[in-house]
Amino acid sequence: MPQPKIVVITGAASGIGAATARLFADQGHHLVLLDVAFESPRPASNDENDASALRLKVDVSEAQEVKTAIDHIITTLGQIDVLVNNAGVGTKEFVKTEHHDIDDWERVIAINQTSVFYCMKYVLQQMTRQGFGNIINVASLAGLKASGYNLAYSASKFAVVGMTKSAALEYGSQNIRINCVCPGYTESPLLESLFTMKPKLKKRLLQSTPMGRYGLPEEIAEAILWLASENSKYITGQSIVIDGGLSL
Ligand SMILES: NC(=O)c1ccc[n+]([C@@H]2O[C@H](COP(=O)([O-])OP(=O)(O)OC[C@H]3O[C@@H](n4cnc5c(N)ncnc54)[C@H](O)[C@@H]3O)[C@@H](O)[C@H]2O)c1
Numbered sequence: 001m002p003q004p005k006i007v008v009i010t011g012a013a014s015g016i017g018a019a020t021a022r023l024f025a026d027q028g029h030h031l032v033l034l035d036v037a038f039e040s041p042r043p044a045s046n047d048e049n050d051a052s053a054l055r056l057k058v059d060v061s062e063a064q065e066v067k068t069a070i071d072h073i074i075t076t077l078g079q080i081d082v083l084v085n086n087a088g089v090g091t092k093e094f095v096k097t098e099h100h101d102i103d104d105w106e107r108v109i110a111i112n113q114t115s116v117f118y119c120m121k122y123v124l125q126q127m128t129r130q131g132f133g134n135i136i137n138v139a140s141l142a143g144l145k146a147s148g149y150n151l152a153y154s155a156s157k158f159a160v161v162g163m164t165k166s167a168a169l170e171y172g173s174q175n176i177r178i179n180c181v182c183p184g185y186t187e188s189p190l191l192e193s194l195f196t197m198k199p200k201l202k203k204r205l206l207q208s209t210p211m212g213r214y215g216l217p218e219e220i221a222e223a224i225l226w227l228a229s230e231n232s233k234y235i236t237g238q239s240i241v242i243d244g245g246l247s248l
Contacts, residue, residue, distance in 0.1 A: 002229060005029045006077050008070075010060050010119060011087030013037040015188030016138060019217035020084055020224050025053065027225065032073050034058040035087065060087045060115035070122040079130050082228045083123045085116045085160075086138040090190055094149040094198060105152040112156035116163055120178075124167070127176050136227045137164050137180040138220070141243050144182055157182075161239050168237030177236040179227045184243025186215035210245030 007024050011017040012033035021033055031053035038057040054076075058069045073080060089111050092104045116137055127133030142150065143157030161180060168178040185191055185205055191214065195202045206212060223242050226232055241247055 002027060005081035005228070006032070006073075006079055007082040007084065007228070008032045008034065008073060008080055008119075008123065009084040009086060010034045010058075010115070011138075012055075015190060016183065016186060016217045016220045017084070017086040020086065020221040021053070023218065023221040023225050024082075024228075029082075030077070032056065032077070034060060034069060036060070060085075060119060061110040063118045066115070066118040067122050070119075070126065074126050080123055080126050081132070081134065083119060083133070083135045084138070084224055084228075085119050085135065087115060088112045088138065088156075088190070090194060091150055091153050096149060097151050100151050108152035109156050109159075112153065113159040113163075116160055120163070120167055124171065124176070128171070128174055131175055133171075133176040134228050135167070135176070135178040136224050137178070138224075139164070139180040139182045139239060141182050141184045141241060141247055143180075144239060144241070145247060164239065165237045172236050177227075177233075179232075179235060179238050179240065181220060181223050181227070182239050182241045182243070183215055183220045184209065184241070184246040186217060186220055188217055205246075208246060209243070210248060213244060215242060215244060 007029045009017055009021050009031065012021045013035035021031055025031055033053055033055045036057065036059045038055045040057055056069050058065050060066055089108060091108055120135060137160050139160040140157040142154050143161040147154050164178055164180040171178060220242055223240050
């Protein structure tokens with residue numbers, strides 16, 4: 001078993017974030033789970049196998065809420081070994097750029113992009129003090145390749161890939177690694193909402209995926225766990241694509 005770490009995961013109530021929390025808990029790590037969907041701070045239940053975890057209701061697109069949560073974690077636990085910036089949303093409708101709703105643009109950029117800056121900013125202040133750390137951002141294949149009718153999501157995920165590289169450059173000499181994962185289509189409530197909007201996509205996207213199936217949240221979690229481990233200790237600033245070959 002690896003040494004237990006203090007691991008903060010955003011968007012941990014559902015999908016990829018929840019699967020990542022389960023996997024880290026199985027490995028004996030101490031978890032702090034942040035999500036706007038949580039009711040209030042309370043210990044996680046035993047049935048999730050992470051009785052030592054804290055759940056905090058935090059909207060990661062609000063700088064003050066992020067700062068308060070990070071301050072609380074440092075005061076109670078003393079350090080943060082790993083941060084997983086996973087919280088994210090899709091656009092409300094699929095339209096060409098000229099028709100993109102401005103409020104929806106601002107919502108998606110705030111949650112998918114600006115939140116990653118806020119979380120990295122406050123956690124890096126602690127990681128530089130403690131002299132080590134590891135950050136994994138959840139971007140998307142849409143952060144590496146064009147995806148039409150989806151401009152805010154595309155912009156936000158390209159930004160996450162860019163922030164990952166730029167911050168990795170800044171902190172490589174301080175024993176802090178920063179990487180991202182770029183999932184293809186992965187089974188989750190977010191993907192289900194896409195198929196509700198565009199039912200025909202469900203079959204079409206499968207046909208474009210060489211492995212002939214969608215990814216599982218657990219498969220993304222495995223890559224995150226590996227990036228957070230000593231097994232990837234010479235890797236920083238990278239974007240790991242997990243997409244069943246879709247990008248090919
Ligand atoms: N599912 C896919 O196909 C896919 C593909 C590529 C990338 N991703 C990315 O993976 C990440 C997780 O997505 P998922 O598919 O598990 O979706 P999901 O909807 O199952 O989970 C997203 C979680 O983020 C939380 N969240 C949303 N806004 C928040 C906020 N302001 N503050 C705190 N928490 C907030 C939600 O409550 C939810 O629990 C997202 O960043 C998404 O863009 C998903």
